[in-house]
Amino acid sequence: MDLLEDEKGLERKRFGQSPIGFLAYQIFHLRFPLLVMCVLITIGLSYSATNLRVGAGFEKMVPVNHEYMSTYFKYRDIFGGANKIQVAVVARDDNMFTAEFFETLKGVHEEIFYTPGISRTTVTSLYSPNVLFLEVVEDGFRAERLLTNKFKPTQEHFDTLKNKVAKSNWHGRIVAKDFSGAMVSASLLETNPETGEPLDPQEISEILEQIRQKYENENLSVHIIGFSKSIGDIAKGAEGVVAFFAIAFLITALLLYWYSGSLMLAWWALVCAMVPVVWLLGILPLLDMVLDPMSILVPFLIFSIGVSHAVQMTNAWKLETLHGADGVTASRNCFMKLFIPGALALLANALGFMVIAVVDIQIVRELVFTATIGVSLMILTNKMLLPILLSYMKINAEQAQKMTGKESALDWLWEKMGPIVVRGPVPIFIIVGGILVAMGGLWKAQDLHIGDLGQGVPELRPEARYNQDVEAITSRFTTGIDVLQIIPVAKGADESPCLQQEVMDTLDRFEFQMRQYDGVQSVRGPASFARSVNQAYSENNLKWRVMPDNAPQIAQSIAFSTRIGYTLFDKKCESLVVSIYTDNHEATTIEELVGHVKAFKQANDSELIEFQLASGNVGVMAATNEVVEASDKWVNLALFVSVALLCLLEFKSIRIVVAIVLPLGISVLLCNALMAALDIGLKVNTLPVVALGVGVGVDYGIYLFSVIKHEIEERGRSLQEAFVMSLKQRGMSSLFTAVMMTVSVITWYFSDLKFQADMGILLAFMFLVNAFGAILLAPALAAYLLKVKPKNSKKKKKGKKADKAEHADEATPEVESVTA
Numbered sequence: 001m002d003l004l005e006d007e008k009g010l011e012r013k014r015f016g017q018s019p020i021g022f023l024a025y026q027i028f029h030l031r032f033p034l035l036v037m038c039v040l041i042t043i044g045l046s047y048s049a050t051n052l053r054v055g056a057g058f059e060k061m062v063p064v065n066h067e068y069m070s071t072y073f074k075y076r077d078i079f080g081g082a083n084k085i086q087v088a089v090v091a092r093d094d095n096m097f098t099a100e101f102f103e104t105l106k107g108v109h110e111e112i113f114y115t116p117g118i119s120r121t122t123v124t125s126l127y128s129p130n131v132l133f134l135e136v137v138e139d140g141f142r143a144e145r146l147l148t149n150k151f152k153p154t155q156e157h158f159d160t161l162k163n164k165v166a167k168s169n170w171h172g173r174i175v176a177k178d179f180s181g182a183m184v185s186a187s188l189l190e191t192n193p194e195t196g197e198p199l200d201p202q203e204i205s206e207i208l209e210q211i212r213q214k215y216e217n218e219n220l221s222v223h224i225i226g227f228s229k230s231i232g233d234i235a236k237g238a239e240g241v242v243a244f245f246a247i248a249f250l251i252t253a254l255l256l257y258w259y260s261g262s263l264m265l266a267w268w269a270l271v272c273a274m275v276p277v278v279w280l281l282g283i284l285p286l287l288d289m290v291l292d293p294m295s296i297l298v299p300f301l302i303f304s305i306g307v308s309h310a311v312q313m314t315n316a317w318k319l320e321t322l323h324g325a326d327g328v329t330a331s332r333n334c335f336m337k338l339f340i341p342g343a344l345a346l347l348a349n350a351l352g353f354m355v356i357a358v359v360d361i362q363i364v365r366e367l368v369f370t371a372t373i374g375v376s377l378m379i380l381t382n383k384m385l386l387p388i389l390l391s392y393m394k395i396n397a398e399q400a401q402k403m404t405g406k407e408s409a410l411d412w413l414w415e416k417m418g419p420i421v422v423r424g425p426v427p428i429f430i431i432v433g434g435i436l437v438a439m440g441g442l443w444k445a446q447d448l449h450i451g452d453l454g455q456g457v458p459e460l461r462p463e464a465r466y467n468q469d470v471e472a473i474t475s476r477f478t479t480g481i482d483v484l485q486i487i488p489v490a491k492g493a494d495e496s497p498c499l500q501q502e503v504m505d506t507l508d509r510f511e512f513q514m515r516q517y518d519g520v521q522s523v524r525g526p527a528s529f530a531r532s533v534n535q536a537y538s539e540n541n542l543k544w545r546v547m548p549d550n551a552p553q554i555a556q557s558i559a560f561s562t563r564i565g566y567t568l569f570d571k572k573c574e575s576l577v578v579s580i581y582t583d584n585h586e587a588t589t590i591e592e593l594v595g596h597v598k599a600f601k602q603a604n605d606s607e608l609i610e611f612q613l614a615s616g617n618v619g620v621m622a623a624t625n626e627v628v629e630a631s632d633k634w635v636n637l638a639l640f641v642s643v644a645l646l647c648l649l650e651f652k653s654i655r656i657v658v659a660i661v662l663p664l665g666i667s668v669l670l671c672n673a674l675m676a677a678l679d680i681g682l683k684v685n686t687l688p689v690v691a692l693g694v695g696v697g698v699d700y701g702i703y704l705f706s707v708i709k710h711e712i713e714e715r716g717r718s719l720q721e722a723f724v725m726s727l728k729q730r731g732m733s734s735l736f737t738a739v740m741m742t743v744s745v746i747t748w749y750f751s752d753l754k755f756q757a758d759m760g761i762l763l764a765f766m767f768l769v770n771a772f773g774a775i776l777l778a779p780a781l782a783a784y785l786l787k788v789k790p791k792n793s794k795k796k797k798k799g800k801k802a803d804k805a806e807h808a809d810e811a812t813p814e815v816e817s818v819t820a
Helices: 002-015 017-031 033-050 067-081 099-113 157-165 201-215 228-237 240-260 261-285 296-321 327-358 362-391 398-403 409-415 425-445 465-476 501-515 526-537 550-557 585-604 616-651 653-677 688-717 719-750 754-785 799-811
Strands: 084-091 117-125 133-136 140-145 181-188 220-226 482-492 520-524 578-582 611-616
Touching: 017 033, 017 327, 017 362, 017 719, 033 261, 033 362, 033 688, 067 099, 067 482, 067 611, 067 616, 084 099, 084 201, 084 228, 099 117, 099 181, 099 201, 099 220, 133 157, 157 220, 201 220, 201 228, 220 228, 220 465, 220 611, 228 240, 228 465, 228 754, 240 261, 240 296, 240 327, 240 719, 261 296, 261 362, 296 327, 296 362, 296 688, 296 719, 327 362, 327 465, 327 688, 398 409, 409 719, 482 501, 482 585, 501 520, 501 550, 501 578, 501 611, 501 616, 520 526, 578 585, 578 616, 585 611, 585 616, 616 653, 616 688, 653 688, 653 754, 688 719, 688 754, 719 754
Parallel strands: none
Antiparallel strands: 084 181, 084 220, 117 181, 133 140, 482 578, 482 611, 520 578
């Protein structure tokens, strides 16, 4: 008993000489209780994960603190918000004047009207009581409903209705330009009045889809667009993420088994990559959080990072056991060798996500919170749980033979790569190549746009039903879902300042200029409405389509807007609205249009009028794009500064930090260039790609240079010898990890969600580029950055036997074998 206690005391003393040694002793001394604790936590959080919901909200996806959003929230109850839906019923033969069509349109109107969460006062269609037309008669003006209660589906009534619509302000708005269909539009509330809970866009989308299925037939088609419908379709497409997750998991498992040569070794690596995902999904419901459809890929990103680190750990453990260490000793040695570089690499991953929080959008910050928790948990699962699990493995001679070979399969290549770190033509060639590639990336990256590109919703494929609905509606109606609302605020009069002649003249010039720009479909505002009414007062003579020249006439003209359900000003006649309908919401369209508005505002804001941006869904997108653009440079700066500081903490060498970080910067440039080439805009969805790419890239660099630093300082090797040895120990696992993760995510290309397919391409590209940057460019830079003077503390041995003995010494555990 005394002898056993003496051995434990000796063991405690040996490992207690350093903080990592002390931690290793404590973990493996208590490995069974810790393993039981991890199992119990996993079971509990697995049950909690069953309560996780996928949900989204409108305000979560917008920068609520942006100045445009202040205008939006202030006036949305007066002029309407951006969270709208539009349901168009279209006759397949392009003739809406049939009994079946009007019966269907009425049914759709009523279904929309009674949908929970719909603002009923905003429901607009031919069956709305406030949809009127205005005409000049002998006694003055006559306002009448387009569709009266006396309407019957007869040819006479059809002709009358068609004549009314043609004379009204609704032609092209709720009735198709070619009379092929009609529309029901409405705004949504922020909360469901029946439950008091925030409105769930997915529930609205499901209801709208049920309406479509109920009324669509061989004669009529139903087209639905709007924020809630798009989010619902994205969430529905996200259900396929599970299938692609399973495919990626299977591919990863097969490749791990092939590489490790051990089913159990591959299994433990997969388990420890999955455990942080399970813990993350279980923690979210406990924090009363939901998983947003746009963040649905975060769990797989966590799994990918987990696999990357698990491969390094299992590879190191295999090398230890193949050179004679038992399972416990091998696990302890791997822990001591890899804990600091691995933990720092994971912290770099976490910081990579955390810096995205500078983007002032709630969904981004929730994504940051989710990803940071997942990566932080990985420090426990990968650096503690995995070594504990591996410590229970026992390898016999037959298993060792199966496991041998893959880890040294490229040793012949690594031996030939030594000249990369020797000053001369080889590193110069690589560095020059890196500079040329960086210049090409910088040139192409200038075409990268902030925001959406392409028609419809870029998160869905062009052939998706939602994007087809967008095309159907925008081609038939002059007012689609995309609208930029500018709020001119009139000042300088005691009452009704908007009636001043100077104010209306300025608005008239503004509306006229906006109509001239590309991408503008139509413009509707107080000035154009006043012109049309003034023309009507003059027996519809086109010569009188001019602005009234005094306040009473202006008041008489724009007052009719309220009678026909068209809100152009508030009750005090101080704030007005100009609606600019756009052909699309592409980044270039929004950027150019907002630029024109700002230029007009700068030139025409005065003591009488001030133009405020912006409302409408295009105004919200403009605010989001501006926040992303303003944050992008800070995100990259914070990302690289944080990664550089962590590397400096590990290596205590600015030169090594430069060698590691510079290739990461080039990979980011190339990623931006690829996004520009593939017409992928920089937006909330794509920001995590850069963070993950840099995080995984710095993993490779940290693992490789930690070995280089150790070989130089502890074994007295030259830079070339240390580099070759680092490749032998870490190169194959790093390259294998990059290829494995690339093959896994490239399967996303076949997803129904375009943004998942885009993410797969970008991540696959980043994984490979970062791996080659760490193996080729970083060492080439080190050749000119590092000054190494080999220590002659060890006598060189000659001959094959000596080389073999030296190699065995390098792979032999640094800590003596201790029986558990």
